[in-house]
Amino acid sequence: MIPFDFEYYKPSSISEAVELHRQLDEAGKKPVYYSGGTEIITLSRLNLFYTEAVIDIKGIPECCLCEKEGTRLHLGAGLPLAEIERADYFPLLTVTSKDIADNTARMKITLGGNVCSELIYREAILPFLLSDSQVVTAGASGEVSRPVNEFFNKEIVLEKGEFLVRFITEERFLRAxxxxxxxxxxxxxxxxxxxxxxxxxxxxxxxxxxxxxxxxxxxxxxxxxxxxxxxxxxxxxxxxxxxxxxxxxxxxxxxxxxxxxxxxxxxxxxxxxxxxxxxx
Amino acid sequence: MTGRAAHFHINGEEYNIYIRNADTLLYVIRGKTGFTGAKPGCLNGDCGACTVIVNGWPVKSCLMLAVEAEGEEIITAEGLHGSEIQKAFVKYFAFQCGYCTPGYIMNCQTLITQYPEADRNKIKEWLDSNICRCTSYEEIEQALYSVLRQHR
Amino acid sequence: MLSKFAHAEIDSISTDRAMKIPGVRGVLTGEGLPLTGEEMKDRPPVAWGKVRYHGEVTAVVIADDPVTAAKAANLVEINYKPLPVVQTPSEAVKENAPLVHENTGIYEKDEGVNPIPGTNIASHTKIRKGSIQRGREESEVTIEESFFIPPSDHAAMETRSAAAEVKPDGKVIITTSSQAPFMVKKLMNSYFGIELGKVVVHTPLVGGGYGGKASVQQEILAYLASMKAGGRPVKIVYPREADLITAPCHMGMEATIKLWATRDGKLKAAEIQYLVEAGAYSDKAIHLTRAAAIDCTGPYFIENVWCDSYCVYTNHPYPAPYRGFSHSEVHFCFERAMDILAGKLNMDPLELRFRNAIRPGQTTPTQYKVNRSTVGDLPECIRRLKKLIRWEEGAVVRINERQLKVKGISCLWKNSTIPPDSTSGAIITFNEDGTANLISGVVEIGTGTKTVLAQIVAETLKMDINNIFVRMEIDTQTTPEHWKTVASRGTLMGGRAAMAAAEDAARQLKAIASCVLRARIEDLDIADSRVFIREEPDKGLHFKDIAYGYTFPNGNSIGGQIIGRGNYILRNLTHIDKETGKGKPGPEWAVGAQGVEIQFDCRDYTYKLIRAISVLDAGKVLNWKAARGQVTGAMSMGLAFAGREAFIFDKEGRIMNPQLRTYRPLHFSEKTEYIVDFVETPHVDAPFGARGLGEQGLISLPAALGNAISAAIELQVTSLPLTPETIWRMKEAER
Structure with a gap:
């Protein structure tokens, strides 16, 4: 069990999430964005992680996008890996995902959670690195889109209060x-x-x-x-x-x-x- | 606020339970409802003994905060009493010590419901989510197939 | 609180801040606690003065709920001064090795424990049979090889848990997930002087044991914690990490084996050294060391055997029994040595085993002369294995440029060296409707033994098994003792006790019926829940009319509730001689032959398990599905142990893989095809001749896998686990 307490928020919009983060940070609560949460739960139990407030992004519609719009695929950070596999828009991502953890765990592990993990593996990023995907993040200055290698180069590049919203991938890579x-x-x-x-x-x-x-x-x-x-x-x-x-x-x-x-x-x-x- | 009274649907019944936000679903189900079918085996998402069904899909209840499951449809092993898969586990000797059994049954039940046409690969993919240390894997497979056959 | 160090002095422990948390009822430290340990008392229940392994308990916080306890535990401050660590038995026996225990010579110990003061050797068992000199003189071929097996774990799916409460009248109530509730009772008396009658131990259904729950550790903590908290009920549940590293583990071992044989493959002499890794404390390791010596040669007749089996301290977790009780380790080393010898003799390894397989009339390393009942029929097991594995195809068959199909075989034996005075009891009570209740001290850990006991009672009383209700839980106050649910002895001992209880009940039923039917007891028979006159089966009484006594039409009554009782104690066992090891250490040797077939990738050094085969002399199979389940389960554990499972230590002796995602038991998709066959040579003393079979399926599969891989790479595998990287290293070193 987790040997400390935290507040739990589930905002329904990006702006609300960002604002919550700002407030909680100001209050010294070391807020974290929470997606699948599997790593936060398991590391907290072992005293390897600490927070006083979690902001669950799974209530934000943009984080749950799983759709093709024209030639672009949008995959939200809050999507469970298993859901991405079921949709199967991006075959390389599907097979990569299927080898992460196990099937039941992937019902809970999300795309954003895996990519932003503290572990060294973060395998879900691999297909995006190969497909020149765009990454949409959100923070104090609103939503920003940038190429994946600007977002992820050895480490995740996120400002304080900024979080991963979704990936955008061009269709030609989905069929490659x-x-x-x-x-x-x-x-x-x-x-x-x-x-x-x-x-x-x-x-x-x-x-x-x-x-x-x-x-x-x-x-x-x-x-x-x-x-x-x-x-x-x-x-x-x-x-x-x-x-x-x-x-x-x-x-x-x-x-x-x-x-x-x-x-x-x-x-x-x-x-x-x-x-x-x-x-x- | 780091905790509050929350509302849960478990095995078709309603529960109002005081929870900490930091409590896992497993901790709340076992500690506060009297349902002990979900078993703690690792608290780390590695063994599957605590698997429950949430909205029709298997979830390792040690990997979910109870707050996340508020208002969702939760089924534990007790909710599958008398089910075909449970009977098949008995018929095919699909357990020895029995500790992993409820988790397997929840996983199998979901697989049967979601993928009645599941092939060998699908079954492997799904059943690798749990660990049976007594290693009744052959028998678990037989029990699962016996029910899948009826559903095809 | 668990030690972060493998070996360190404890400079200070401060519990003040933890004690100030509301809801904390006490913090238990090692101060002033008596030493514990099954054969030698060398272990403080909570570390005091120093810690000897990573994960050792350093303090126990007792609080109203687990969250408060965990919060408070983070506030206990412990300062350590690290000490040099000892990581392997061979390092530990070197001169000037750091000492894990400074007081090895003065600990309180049982007869038969032989520590060497001033060293890391906690005990030494000797086997001296025949003359090595003579054996060497009669031989033409010799081999010598050394082996290494790291510690690993049982990883039962239910982690260990125990609760204790000390009542105002001094009664101690313990509930524990244990294979040895009666040993808990005995040890609480031995360690703390609590009257035996005041200790009541409850054990519900146990979620897997494999030997790991036969050690007594957590119960002591729960009792001490309850005492600290004024007798309140205290429950301890190990999280997986503690279950893996704090609770007793599966032993490691090092070995050196020298064999001498004639050119035609007759084994003439064996000189063996086993270094059993006791880890930080000797507890069951002393017994494991003794068991390794007793069956040191595997199932072969060798006239001249010299074995030194040492129990050696290191700064690793200490071992519990593990399915096979040191036999899978002994067999990995010895059966690998047999294949190496076969290679040197240029002889078929199966044929070498067949020629030397122990047969009735020959003697064991403990110089006990075996017969068909006590040793079964190993040659028949080998014959059947040969067919089932299609040995005639050859051990190595090339499939294509990269892939080989490879077979390895190995034999096994196991006696159960349990104390000669171990006892088992059973009670059968009747219900008014003529159905019966069976109460036995055998713990149901997943072996299905209680089902087999019910079968034995049903068979003896010729009743429908559905009319026998089995009490699943143990309570040491009302359940007759079964020494420990270990050593594949449930069916033999529990079975004989249940059989005796059934016979006792039958006598009582017949005695009442004899009065009512006005017939001699000898003229009565029992079947279908009835006692009847043998000559006129329709004249009789249903159990329901006599199970609670019989009432005549006028109200006169005789008898009363039928309560059958039975017990069993093993016959004619002896302690082994201190100098030679001579004696009868256990009731019978179960034997078998096993094989494994793998597909080996010569480019990647990876391999897939294709099938595994066990041919065991089961004496008599009493429940085929259950027997097969036990054997295939043991086989799976053996393959996982051989192929993957091991603790990984860093340079400081800390365990790097204390979770099931890094310490990985076999998963569903990794299972292989299991072929199980039984030879049935009755063990005359056992119910219907049944031999033990809970452990045997594990024992020689690591060796069989080692033999297969050695054949594939044409190099001798000498360590476990057999991962592709290990094989790659061997191939690299060869270059």
Whole structure:
């Protein structure tokens, strides 16, 4: 059980939420936006999180958007992952989501919650990183839209009082060839050792990673290695592994050296599945 | 205010209960209604023993604040007394110690209702949400299939 | 409050701020508490002076509700001075290793506990059979290998919980999720001097045990907490994290095994060292160490055996029994050694096992001469395994460039080295309608033993089982004792007691009927809830007419409520000799042969379980579905233990995976196909000949998996768990 008390608010509009946050912050209540809440609940129980006020964003219509409007897909931060899977607008997101936690937990874990998690994995961001998606956030200065890589670069970039409202993705990415694979320490359950999501765009394969570094990322340098024509598959994969732009983690799921070994093999699978093996 | 009297629909009955905002649904159901079907196994969303049905979908009640469930339709294992899936669990020996059983039954019941045509992959995806340490997985699968067959 | 350190001096504990929170009724610290421990008293119930493992209890806050207790616990201040940690048994036995206990030599202990003062060795058990020298001289081939198994856990889905209340008259009422309520009663007397009659322990249905709930830890805390709070009822429920690291765990072990054999594969000598990881406290580890020594060679006849089994302290959690009671660890090491020997002999590993399988007339490491009843039929188990696993296909079959189909096999045996005076009792009372109630001290932990006991009673009294009502809960004041619900002994001991109670009830029923029917007792028989004259079955009385005595038409009555009673104590068991280990340590050895088939990926070093097979000598299967469930459940645990489960410690000895999302039992999609077959060689002493089978399905699957993977990678696996990274490391090291 959670060994401290907090106030609970469920605003029905963005402006109300922002205003609540401002007031509660001024009152020194360390307010947090609450979406699925699974991480807030589980970390609070262990004294690893503290707040005196939560602002539940699931009552805000914009945070619950799950619709295609013209060529653009809108997915709200407050949507449970399971609901996004059922709607299945974005196949790469669907398969990525299906490998997060477990089915029942995903009834509660939301898109925004996963992306803004304090854990290193945040796998739901991967498809958005690959699809040049836009991110809509809301804060004191109202709603703002910006490219995903300005919102998420190693860390989430949010001002005080600002929160994630929704993602916007162009239709052509929803129909692009894709591949997703998650390797675990052993068998089918547990955190990722490495998750790779891949998307084909204009004849090039884009890749994004979770579990490899202390944050999920997309790497242009690795993509260059992978997309090099006239290079044998194994060589491409090795070059990509040598070009990992960030620190590789060693933890109880696996060592950095082992992660590199696994990644090399996984990348060969990715390129094979994307039909980009290259010369033998 | 960090707590208040809240209104819950559980197993078709109405409850007015004083809750803290920080209380989980599991804590409130077990502590304040007398329904003990939802079992605490990890309080961390990892084991599924506390699964209940909220508005027709399975939810790990340790991962939901009670305030979030206010006014929603909640069913615990007690609400499925005499159901086909419960009988099938008995018939197929689908439990040993029985501690994980209510959580499995809630999960299976929802799967049967939402996806009567569920295939092997769907079943795997859903049943991986719970842990049975005695490992009656084969028998749980048989019990689930026996009910799914009737619904097809 | 749990220790954040694995080894540290406690400089100070301040409870003042916690005590000031409204609703807090007391804070229990280790000050002035007596030492506890089952065979050697080395454990303060709450740490005092120093902490010896990460997760050890340092203070208990008693409050009106759990939220208040948790809030107050955050205000207890403890200052530590870290000490060097000891992380493995082999480190711990080195000279100049930091001492986990400074007082090993002077702790109060039972007969048969042999600590070595000034070291980390809490006990030592020896097996000395034959002469290693002679065995070596008669041999042509030898192997030696060392093995390592880290500690892990039971992870029952119900975490441990206990409640205690001390009544004004001194009566102590305890409710606990335990496999050993009668041991709780006994230990409360031993530790605190409470009169036995004043301790009443209640145990409801238990949500999984696997041995983990046979240790007594939390009950002591609940009692002390209640005392601290003026006798108020106090309940403690471990959150999962504490259940994994604070409560007793599954032991780790290190081993070195040397085998000598003739060129045609006859085992001649074995020299074995087992270092059982006791963790911070010796509690059940001493017994686990002894059990490892007693069955040290696996199910093989070897004339010359020398085994030293040491119980070694480290700064890790201390172990409870775990399904198999040190046998899965012993078998992983020994059965891996058997495959290594087979390789060196260039002999089929199954054939090597068949040739050396223990048979009637041969002796165990404890020099006990076995017969068909006491050892069953291992050669038949091996024969059947050979067919079921299609051994003729070969251990390694290439499927394609990357994938191999690989088989590993292994044998097992297990005796249950429970105290020679362990007892079990049963009572059958009758209801006025002729139905019966069965009361036994066996705890229902998921094994279905109480169903089997009801079957035994139904069979003995020739009644419909639906007319037998089984009391599920235990209350040590009114339930006859069953020593502990452990060691696969429920059916043997509880079953014999229930059978005796049924026979006693039958005698009483017949005695009343004999008066009414004016017939000799010997001429009466029982069936379908009736006592009748054997020669004229239609002349008889229904149980309902005699279960509460019989009333003649004029009102005269005889008899009274029928109360059948029975008990059972194991026969002719002995303590083992201190110098040689000679003796009869348990009633019978259950034997079996197991195999596993995997699909191995030679590029990724990952593998999938395809199927697992168990052929066990069950003596007699009394309930097929339940028996199969027990065996497949044990098999799953064995595969998860072998393939994935282990505590991961950081350099300071802290456990990095204390949750079910990081400590992962087998999930649904990870199950494999289970094939279970039973050989039935009766154990003559047991009800209908049934042998134990709750643990056997686990025991040699880790070894079988190790053997399969070793065959796949052509390197010898010597440690658990067998993760792809472990295999990758071995392959990298080879380069």
């Amino acid at each position: 060839p894709y591949f997703h694979t998650k390797r675990r320490k052993q068998w089918n359950t547990g955190y990722p050792l490495i998750t790779v999501a891949a998307l084909q765009e204009e004849g090039k394969t884009r890749t994004a990673y979770s579990g490899l570094s202390p944050f999920p990322f997309r790497s242009r340098i690795m993509e260059e290695s992978l997309n090099r024509d006239n290079t044998p598959l194994r060589r491409k994969a090795e070059q990509a592994v040598n070009n990992i732009p960030h620190e590789i983690i060693s933890d109880s799921e696996g060592s950095a050296e082992y992660r590199k070994f696994v990644l090399k093999n996984v990348l060969m699978d990715v390129m094979t599945r994307m039909g980009r093996r290259g010369p033998e």
